[in-house]
Amino acid sequence: MSSDAPVLKLYNTLTRVREEFRPLDPAHVRMYVCGPTVYDYAHIGNARPLIVFDVLFRLLRHLYGAEHVTYVRNITDVDDKINARAAERGISIRELTEGTNAVFQADVAALGCLPPSVQPRATEHIAEMIAIVERLIASGHAYAADGHVLFDVPSMADYGRLSRRPLDEMIAGARVDVAPYKRGDMDFVLWKPSKDSEPGWESPWGRGRPGWHLECSAMSWKHLGETFDIHGGGIDLVFPHHENEIAQTRCAFGHEAMANYWMHNGFLQVEGEKMSKSLGNFVTIHELLHTENFGGRKWPGEALRLAMLRTHYRQPIDFTVKALEEAEASLRRWSAQAGEASAEPGVSGDVLNALADDLNTPLALATLHELDGAALSGALKLLGVDLRAYVRWVEAQTREAVDVAKVSALIESRLAARAAKNWAESDRIRDELAAMGVALKDNKDGTTTWEVKR
């Protein structure tokens, strides 16, 4: 890290304060973020952590060097929701998870997110999960009962440190799964038996499958080690998911911490209401990009990303059509401004300082209007807002809207007019096409090619 770089401060859910970020190993910064359960398309609430932690990934790469940062985001491809959905649709689990993951990867790319360093799949880490369960049983933190293995919550003296929930609330939350094999109300499943029709793996406790929390403990261990720097996710994951990840990893490996910094993005609402299927305001990223289901039109991924970054990641966000329109207006303005820049983009100190202050993206965006073309490009690159991708999107939309048959017919007429030396008619047709957004190029061999202009 260079000496003139700003001090990175991050709000840590574990301590409830903004702390200076000190990686365990400055030559290898390690971050884990909970990824999707690939049973259905990701919704715009899921888009928020993808974008927020991508900005953090970019910032860490900028500060420590791209080759010194490892970002792991898992793919949960074994889960009861997956089993249920595959059965409902009459397809195999493999077909469901592969198809959903392909759409997810296309969605995140459209949002301008860099691929994480590693995207481990849960089904490829079953051996690590079994190893963690065995360690927990050996150290007295877990017990097998009735084909299940449960984590013994009272065996961990400081369980609940992350969420700081009152005990009765945690018990009430855990009581959702009442089962005769549980010793304590709060004990949670590490491993459970699978029926023949369900996916399962051989284990010391019979054929079964992992609990969701265990998957993240196994994948972070495999790819980042027993203790690492940053663990991220949505605020809704604090309890029980992250609390249970911490319990498993700490008790399996005997360390004070699973990760030193726990970061959580705030909730997302749509047009002032909680997003839900029953309210009819449930929007997937895929729909927003490829259909006219939100605000009656398609939106570029860059507008979605920018609309998200206008709110600080810890604040609740109200996602609206108006916010997307405003974001797109900024993109249009910046494209015109940055298009003229030729210099190598640098990153302004103001933008870097804002981001280093617990990812203050609204402040970083507010400083952009003071920047010239090259500095603007550099700042937007660090925020992951790709103006060239936006311009390509606009051109593709315009091309889609052009009637190709009509363009071809007009070009034929114009060639005929030129052959007859009727220059006035030739010019008139050129103007008509220009009004449609079509620019002509007359080639030396007498042919005419065309392209769509913004």
Ligand SMILES: [Zn+2]
């Ligand atoms: Zn997780």
